Amino acid sequence: MLELNQKEWDAFSNIFVFRSVPKKCRLTDAGEIAREAYFINKGLARLYFLKEGEEINANFVFENGFITSFESFLLQNQSRQVVETLEESELLVLRKHKLDELTKAFPKFNIFNKIMAEQAFFMLQRRASSFILDSAEQRYLDMVQQRPNILERIPQHMIASYLGVTPVSLSRIRKRISGE
Amino acid sequence: MLELNQKEWDAFSNIFVFRSVPKKCRLTDAGEIAREAYFINKGLARLYFLKEGEEINANFVFENGFITSFESFLLQNQSRQVVETLEESELLVLRKHKLDELTKAFPKFNIFNKIMAEQAFFMLQRRASSFILDSAEQRYLDMVQQRPNILERIPQHMIASYLGVTPVSLSRIRKRISGE
DNA sequence: CCATTTCATTATCAAAAGATAATAAATCAC
DNA sequence: GTGATTTATTATCTTTTGATAATGAAATGG
Structure with missing residues (x-):
């Protein structure tokens, strides 16, 4: 899909910068412009x-x-959203202006931009339709099935708002499920 | 953003085909592949x-x-979704394989693909966050403000599911609002 | 044009979820 | 390690929403 020669590959890999951050590190704050995107090498962010x-x-x-x-x-x-690590993390940081420069130099990388937008869309599409079509209980069951690592590594009160309910309500959902 | 020479412009405009359809015309059915996208010249679809x-x-x-x-x-x-006209409509039909051919011939049109994916994402993002952050009543008020033509041209029971509530509940919301 | 269907509102009842508070367990900071 | 904070559960009460049915109004289709 995106075949690169040596020069292009060098240019591409050079726009990523390694960074180590502690947990609870705010990478992007609300109200501020997200000039970076992060590939997570190790750790976890929300x-x-x-x-x-x-x-x-x-x-x-x-x-x-x-x-x-x-x-x-x-x-x-x-940004209307905050990006924050939940654990100590190792990141590959992609700066927007670097990506823009790369795309200018090699128009081929427009495909990368397209793929990024598409992926963001597909992810959101799945999530939005679950809000529209399913109950919170069904959403919880699907999450356990499809993203079990959330259950393992994320505190429950954070999962609650992710599912669109209060922590109290999530606790009730869990009880309802276990008693079946 | 997407500057075209005569040749490119001709190629671009040639991938769209005009089509007239009656109301309640299913353009894409659930379970079938959406091989087309539609620019609405006149009319209305959902x-x-x-x-x-x-x-x-x-x-x-x-x-x-x-x-x-x-x-x-x-x-x-x-497709998990249906595309259907609500009124008699005039469409400019874009076929996927035509778009792919165009992009192959003129890689520049990758930008068009990128923009399409981005737009789809931004639209969905606004909608998804309103489901996550706002009540159905707030969603209704926002809709009246930002998309008044929905209120004018769409029957209320269809608006209800768009807002994520039953028709009965929407009727109650409207009563609550009017009595303030 | 009239019969039939669809639509919006209202009432009633049941179910689900939010708000709040209390408690016990787990985690954190020092 | 221990005191303080955070977290998950449970109980109680209130509010909201859904489900269902009834009614009148509007739209639809021969």
Whole structure:
């Protein structure tokens, strides 16, 4: 799909910079422009909204995943979401202006941009339709099936807002399920 | 952003085909591959899920808008959504394989693909966050503000599922609002 | 044009979820 | 290690929403 010669590959790998960060490190704050996107080599990060001081989790991203406030990164406007590590992490940092330079030098990388936008869309599409079509209980069951590492590595009250319910309600859902 | 010479412009405009369709015309069915996307010249179409026989509206698209089952169109897999006109419509039809041919001939059009994926993402992002952050009542108020043509041209029971509530519940929301 | 169907509202009842508080368990900081 | 904080569960109460049915209004289709 994206076949690169040596020169292109060098240019591509050079736009990523390694960075080590502690846990609870805010990589992008709400209101600020997401000038970077992060490939997670080791560790774990989350994306969340702030609503009246309350944190509402939109996504959790693990090893080999890619995280950023996509809308802000793509449009370079103020982010409505926060990107924050949950564990000590090792990141490959992609800077937007570097990516733009690369795309200018090698138009072929427009395909990379396309793939990034598409992936962000597909991810969101799956999530949005589960909110539209399924109950919170079904969403929880699907999550356990499809993303078991969330259950293992994320505290329950954070999972609650990810599923769109209160921590109390999630606890009730779990009880309901276990008693069946 | 996408500057074209005469040849490119000709090639681009040639991939669109005009089509007139009656109302309630199914342009893409669930389970079928969306081989086309539609620019709406005149008329109105909607995108909806089928859940146990029930239609759950995901979007309404008016004149000068672009509609397709994006995931299916982009990946050429089975669509989980239906595309259907609500009024007699005039469409500019874009066939996927034509677009692929164009992109192959003029790699520049990768930017078009990128923009399409981005737009689909931004639209969905706005909608998904309203489901996560706002109440159905707030969603209704926002809709009245930002997309008043929905209220004017779409029957209320279809708006209900678009907002994620039952028709009865939407009727209650409207009563609550009017009595304030 | 009229019969039939669809649509929006309202009432009633049941189920689910939020708010709040109490408690016990787990985790964290020093 | 221990005191303080955070977290998960449970109980109680309230609010919201859904399910269902009834009604009148509007739209539809021969």
